[in-house]
Amino acid sequence: MSPPHRRERGLVRPYVVTDGRAHPTRNTLDLVTLVTAASGRPLSGLSPEKRRVMELCRGGALSVAEVAGHLALAISVTKVLLSDLIDSGHISTRPPIPRAQLPDDQLLQEVLDGLRSRL
Amino acid sequence: MTQHILEAVIWCLAAGLLAGLVLLVRQRRLTAALRRRLTALEDTLRARDAEAAHLVEARLSFLAQAHQQPVPVPGLLDPRLAATAYGRSLQQVQDLFTQAVDTARARADQSARATLKAAMRALQALANEQQLSISDMQDRHDSPEVLQDLLEIDHANAQFGRRAQAIAVLCGSWPGRQRVASPLIDVVRGATSRIRDYRRVEVHSRVDMDVVSRAVEPVVLAVAELLDNAARHSQPNTTVEVSIQPAHHGVCVVIDDAGVGMDSREAEEAGRRLSGREDIDINRLGDPPQFGFAVIGVLAARYGFTVSVDTRSPYGGVRAVLFLPHELLNRVRAPKTAIPPETEPSPEPLPAPAPAPAPAPVSVPAAAPRADHTSGAPEARPGPEKEPAPVTAQASTTGGLPKRRRRAAAQDHAAGDQAAAAAPPPGAGHTPARPAAETATRMGAFARGTRYGRAASQDDEGNPQG
Numbered sequence: 001m002s003p004p005h006r007r008e009r010g011l012v013r014p015y016v017v018t019d020g021r022a023h024p025t026r027n028t029l030d031l032v033t034l035v036t037a038a039s040g041r042p043l044s045g046l047s048p049e050k051r052r053v054m055e056l057c058r059g060g061a062l063s064v065a066e067v068a069g070h071l072a073l074a075i076s077v078t079k080v081l082l083s084d085l086i087d088s089g090h091i092s093t094r095p096p097i098p099r100a101q102l103p104d105d106q107l108l109q110e111v112l113d114g115l116r117s118r119l
Numbered sequence: 120m121t122q123h124i125l126e127a128v129i130w131c132l133a134a135g136l137l138a139g140l141v142l143l144v145r146q147r148r149l150t151a152a153l154r155r156r157l158t159a160l161e162d163t164l165r166a167r168d169a170e171a172a173h174l175v176e177a178r179l180s181f182l183a184q185a186h187q188q189p190v191p192v193p194g195l196l197d198p199r200l201a202a203t204a205y206g207r208s209l210q211q212v213q214d215l216f217t218q219a220v221d222t223a224r225a226r227a228d229q230s231a232r233a234t235l236k237a238a239m240r241a242l243q244a245l246a247n248e249q250q251l252s253i254s255d256m257q258d259r260h261d262s263p264e265v266l267q268d269l270l271e272i273d274h275a276n277a278q279f280g281r282r283a284q285a286i287a288v289l290c291g292s293w294p295g296r297q298r299v300a301s302p303l304i305d306v307v308r309g310a311t312s313r314i315r316d317y318r319r320v321e322v323h324s325r326v327d328m329d330v331v332s333r334a335v336e337p338v339v340l341a342v343a344e345l346l347d348n349a350a351r352h353s354q355p356n357t358t359v360e361v362s363i364q365p366a367h368h369g370v371c372v373v374i375d376d377a378g379v380g381m382d383s384r385e386a387e388e389a390g391r392r393l394s395g396r397e398d399i400d401i402n403r404l405g406d407p408p409q410f411g412f413a414v415i416g417v418l419a420a421r422y423g424f425t426v427s428v429d430t431r432s433p434y435g436g437v438r439a440v441l442f443l444p445h446e447l448l449n450r451v452r453a454p455k456t457a458i459p460p461e462t463e464p465s466p467e468p469l470p471a472p473a474p475a476p477a478p479a480p481v482s483v484p485a486a487a488p489r490a491d492h493t494s495g496a497p498e499a500r501p502g503p504e505k506e507p508a509p510v511t512a513q514a515s516t517t518g519g520l521p522k523r524r525r526r527a528a529a530q531d532h533a534a535g536d537q538a539a540a541a542a543p544p545p546g547a548g549h550t551p552a553r554p555a556a557e558t559a560t561r562m563g564a565f566a567r568g569t570r571y572g573r574a575a576s577q578d579d580e581g582n583p584q585g
Contacts, residue, residue, distance in 0.1 A: 008305070008309075008335070009254070013273055015274050015317070016308055076260070076261050076266045115558060115559075
């Protein structure tokens with residue numbers, strides 16, 4: 001809804017964000033779990049924070065820690081939100097990318113070099 | 120001779136008798152007059168005594184007890200006394216008394232205010248400090264049990280802070296807490312944070328406006344007081360509906376409760392307090408003191424918004440309307456494409472690609488908010504959340520490279536990026552659409568993320584997360 005830097009920390013307290021809940025509905029999230037937005041789910045009826053999560057995740061996978069950072073919320077509070085979104089099918093999670101699936105350094109380096117050469 | 124003497128005596132006697140009679144008559148008349156006079160004087164005296172007693176018992180005590188300034192003080196018992204010096208003296212006594220009472224009242228009010236203000240400021244500061252440490256603890260502790268307790272403490276602390284703040288404001292203090300301009304919805308939810316029954320509040324917003332920085336805290340406080348009233352005067356199983364609606368000259372925050380409502384006398388009293396024109400005497404807010412409307416009145420008058428509670432809610436309770444004029448609002452950044460797709464998921468993504476085809480015009484407005492965005496928060500990747508459907512829909516060829524694709528396998532992604540790097544820059548690369556610094560940040564973030572993920576996965580390898 002609004003970019004993170006405009007968000008005033010402490011204005012909307014976390015219990016309002018989670019509706020008073022502190023226990024996430026699932027216990028599968030940790031700091032580096034990657035979160036991706038599922039496409040085609042309606043966003044109506046979501047709280048502003050959840051919309052913001054969807055907005056953040058639309059561009060690609062984000063880790064739980066990153067989401068929390070962008071939302072300026074505590075990690076544990078973010079987990080409650082993310083669990084809800086997983087339950088409603090808005091986002092999906094996967095464990096952090098294991099080593100084998102990562103692009104190798106050389107490829108990244110090439111991308112980086114390519115970019116540098118252009119800019 | 121003797122006869123002469125006798126005659127003379129008789130005459131003398133007659134004359135004496137006559138004189139005696141005359142005197143007697145005169146005396147009697149005199150006595151009667153005196154008696155009359157005496158009665159009249161006694162009457163007057165009695166009237167004055169009664170008047171003095173009346174002054175003490177009725178008029179002055181009435182003045183002393185009168186809770187509103189402009190009350191008709193009972194007049195003299197005997198209107199005839201008004202013109203006399205005595206009447207004038209009584210009037211003077213009364214005037215002096217009124218003056219003395221007013222002075223004493225003003226002084227008492229002032230000192231009560233000063234004391235309360237100082238006390239509440241201290242409490243407010245403590246509450247703020249405590250809130251900070253609670254926030255820190257929320258960040259530090261990961262356990263849901265701890266968080267649950269922290270949330271409760273946080274909630275209690277927020278209510279406590281609001282009370283202190285409200286009383287301080289009523290005593291002439293500033294609301295404190297400078298805030299940055301915040302979206303109206305956050306302002307309303309911030310207000311929700313500060314009341315006991317926050318779970319019963321439902322907020323619906325159709326407005327995407329920011330409240331200017333200086334008005335954030337006052338509006339939060341005013342809305343919180345209204346919400347608190349609404350929640351306290353309605354059944355615990357009902358909801359308090361808040362809707363934020365655009366109006367011609369500003370925005371209305373409409374708060375409906377399904378409570379008991381107010382009778383006309385209460386509504387009138389509330390209207391008077393909310394107007395902010397009434398001079399508020401904090402000694403006369405009732406017992407227990409009713410701060411709410413008085414506080415809102417003070418804030419409304421000071422910051423230029425208006426509040427009315429005289430309409431009936433469709434749910435049977437009170438409908439409170441807080442009207443924020445345009446002076447207190449900022450329209451949220453115009454080229455914000457992120458909002459429409461959220462509210463209207465189906466129709467919006469279609470028109471969005473339409474303006475997109477020309478790469479340069481799109482990327483320029485897109486770059487503008489991003490530029491200030493990075494300046495505000497030099498956080499790793501501001502891009503993904505700012506560019507919603509259009510770009511992902513447009514796929515690979517849009518001006519910039521590093522648009523991360525959802526879920527795409529990293530190799531494909533990188534390869535696609537390289538292909539894109541080969542193809543589009545001749546067209547788009549010349550336009551400074553995407554600042555180099557930003558591209559660098561993005562790629563940096565990408566690299567950092569990868570490294571981070573790698574490190575984490577190593578950590579987790581032997582210790583699967585659960």
